[in-house]
Amino acid sequence: MRPNEEIEELLESKEEDFVINIGPQHPSTHGVLHLKVKLQGETVLDVQPHLGYIHRSIEKMCEASTYRNFIYLTSRMDYLSAHMNNQACSMAVEQGMALAIPERAKVIRILMSELTRIASHTLWWGALGLDLGATTPFFIGFRDREEIMDIFEESCGARLTMNYNVPGGVMYDIHPNFQKRVHTFLVNFKKNLPEYDQLLTGNVIFQSRMKGVGVISAEDAISYGCTGPVARGSGVSCDMRKWFPYDGYEGAKFDEILETGGDCFSRYMVRVREMYESVKIIEQYIDNIPEGDFQAKTKNVVKLPKGEFYSRVETARGELGVYIISDGSMKPYRVKFRSPNFSNLSALKHMAVGGKIGDLVAIMATLDLVIPDIDR
Amino acid sequence: MTNEELKTFITAQVPEAIFEETQYLNITVPAEKFYSLAKHLRTDSSAEFDYLICVTGVDWKDSLMVVYHLQSRKHKHVIVLKVKLTDRVNPKVDTVSDIWRTAEFHEREVFDLFGIKFNNHPDLRRLFMDDTWGFPLRKDYVDDVTIVQL
Numbered sequence: 001m002r003p004n005e006e007i008e009e010l011l012e013s014k015e016e017d018f019v020i021n022i023g024p025q026h027p028s029t030h031g032v033l034h035l036k037v038k039l040q041g042e043t044v045l046d047v048q049p050h051l052g053y054i055h056r057s058i059e060k061m062c063e064a065s066t067y068r069n070f071i072y073l074t075s076r077m078d079y080l081s082a083h084m085n086n087q088a089c090s091m092a093v094e095q096g097m098a099l100a101i102p103e104r105a106k107v108i109r110i111l112m113s114e115l116t117r118i119a120s121h122t123l124w125w126g127a128l129g130l131d132l133g134a135t136t137p138f139f140i141g142f143r144d145r146e147e148i149m150d151i152f153e154e155s156c157g158a159r160l161t162m163n164y165n166v167p168g169g170v171m172y173d174i175h176p177n178f179q180k181r182v183h184t185f186l187v188n189f190k191k192n193l194p195e196y197d198q199l200l201t202g203n204v205i206f207q208s209r210m211k212g213v214g215v216i217s218a219e220d221a222i223s224y225g226c227t228g229p230v231a232r233g234s235g236v237s238c239d240m241r242k243w244f245p246y247d248g249y250e251g252a253k254f255d256e257i258l259e260t261g262g263d264c265f266s267r268y269m270v271r272v273r274e275m276y277e278s279v280k281i282i283e284q285y286i287d288n289i290p291e292g293d294f295q296a297k298t299k300n301v302v303k304l305p306k307g308e309f310y311s312r313v314e315t316a317r318g319e320l321g322v323y324i325i326s327d328g329s330m331k332p333y334r335v336k337f338r339s340p341n342f343s344n345l346s347a348l349k350h351m352a353v354g355g356k357i358g359d360l361v362a363i364m365a366t367l368d369l370v371i372p373d374i375d376r
Numbered sequence: 377m378t379n380e381e382l383k384t385f386i387t388a389q390v391p392e393a394i395f396e397e398t399q400y401l402n403i404t405v406p407a408e409k410f411y412s413l414a415k416h417l418r419t420d421s422s423a424e425f426d427y428l429i430c431v432t433g434v435d436w437k438d439s440l441m442v443v444y445h446l447q448s449r450k451h452k453h454v455i456v457l458k459v460k461l462t463d464r465v466n467p468k469v470d471t472v473s474d475i476w477r478t479a480e481f482h483e484r485e486v487f488d489l490f491g492i493k494f495n496n497h498p499d500l501r502r503l504f505m506d507d508t509w510g511f512p513l514r515k516d517y518v519d520d521v522t523i524v525q526l
Contacts, residue, residue, distance in 0.1 A: 051503055052503065052504030052505060055505070057512055057513070059489075060512055060513055220477075222427055222449065223476055225427065225428055225476065225477075225482075237449075309399065310400070310445070312429075319429070321429060321430055321445070323432055323445075325434060334432075334434050334513075336430065338445075342481065342482075343481070346477070346480065350477075375504060
């Protein structure tokens with residue numbers, strides 16, 4: 001629990017506070033995040049995030065792009081969940097067009113989403129180890145991620161900003177090698193997954209740096225608008241794939257992972273266990289991709305009727321909301337992205353205050369922040 | 377609650393509320409009654425909107441608008457609260473950051489991009505840009521250097 005009395009005591013002692021700047025160029029902030037941290041000794045008294053170092057105003061740029069083009073900008077928000085970002089935008093546009101997408105496209109989207117989720121979690125896992133001073137996890141994480149990147153490269157033509165989703169389905173059909181390569185990946189990955197537990201999960205030093213650190217209760221997690229593994233680590237059920245199933249997720253058989261600790265270790269365990277669940281979903285669908293079109297027929301120029309459209313998907317970091325206000329023209333009047341990292345970051349102060357400065361790095365690592373998603 | 381029940385529930389609080397049913401139930405309320413309604417929606421057990429999904433600013437050229445997406449985890453319903461602000465020079469609305477703490481950050485973003493002030497906000501500073509910058513998401517924002525007109 002947060003030792004409130006201790007903090008108040010320290011605040012009253014009126015000694016000169018020590019303020020340090022972490023970032024904008026710091027390996028543990030995973031991007032250009034700037035934190036002003038007020039310290040007394042090693043105890044964190046206050047954390048102030050300073051944002052905007054990579055703010056490109058994607059929302060403003062969207063207002064100048066057509067409904068087909070603005071989707072590609074969103075790959076640059078949370079670049080580790082590029083596929084889900086594109087999917088959320090496509091879904092909002094499809095909702096405006098009242099367009100039903102073919103079954104084949106739905107299954108391809110699910111497969112790609114879950115591969116993206118695994119790729120994102122493996123990268124997070126490697127970077128987490130690196131943040132805490134272990135170098136090996138980074139290589140292990142990247143080894144598995146590389147295989148997924150190759151699969152993406154073959155089917156989507158790109159490794160990171162895939163731009164594979166378009167209104168109506170996906171841009172191209174999957175590569176003939178896709179199923180074979182995913183099968184090979186699954187065999188390797190299932191063999192490798194126990195290594196993740198051997199290297200970090202069961203490690204005593206790792207556990208002592210994770211357990212009881214950065215605790216956030218379920219009520220606070222809801223109040224701070226946390227979603228994704230951050231909220232699920234506090235026992236808050238919030239998986240959009242279960243709450244409001246989209247694009248065929250209603251048929252997917254998987255469990256929503258919940259941990260009740262609310263500390264860094266719980267958030268860690270949620271993500272590690274989620275990788276097993278994603279493997280389950282991929283195994284369910286990889287041999288059952290329905291035949292048919294991969295894209296519904298659409299007009300070249302997409303125009304949405306006057307109105308408002310909101311779509312929600314579960315990215316690797318939480319709930320992404322895309323809110324489109326249309327005035328009936330070819331371009332959106334206003335686009336708002338409710339990004340998961342933005343809300344998760346607002347809980348950082350609550351988690352870090354009262355702890356030690358070394359724990360701040362562990363907390364940031366388990367929040368899994370992607371800065372371009374916060375700054376947009 | 378169904379949309380009809382929600383309508384009766386909200387009309388009892390704010391008789392002036394204007395309803396519109398699209399994907400979710402949209403409710404437009406006057407700025408001065410917004411805070412008390414938000415508090416009631418959060419605390420009343422039959423509504424219990426405990427989760428503020430997102431706060432959006434919109435520029436309608438003649439007016440500004442703040443849009444709140446709310447979700448109840450217990451009852452699984454989602455509503456959209458809208459507050460229209462006709463004063464473009466000095467737009468003001470009460471903060472809800474004491475009801476949902478996530479609003480503190482979201483409202484700072486809206487202030488940064490639209491210049492909408494939130495009364496009683498604990499820490500209303502610009503979030504992304506420095507203080508001398510204009511409000512870029514307003515429709516009348518002009519920037520000859522960084523925005524290329526096609």
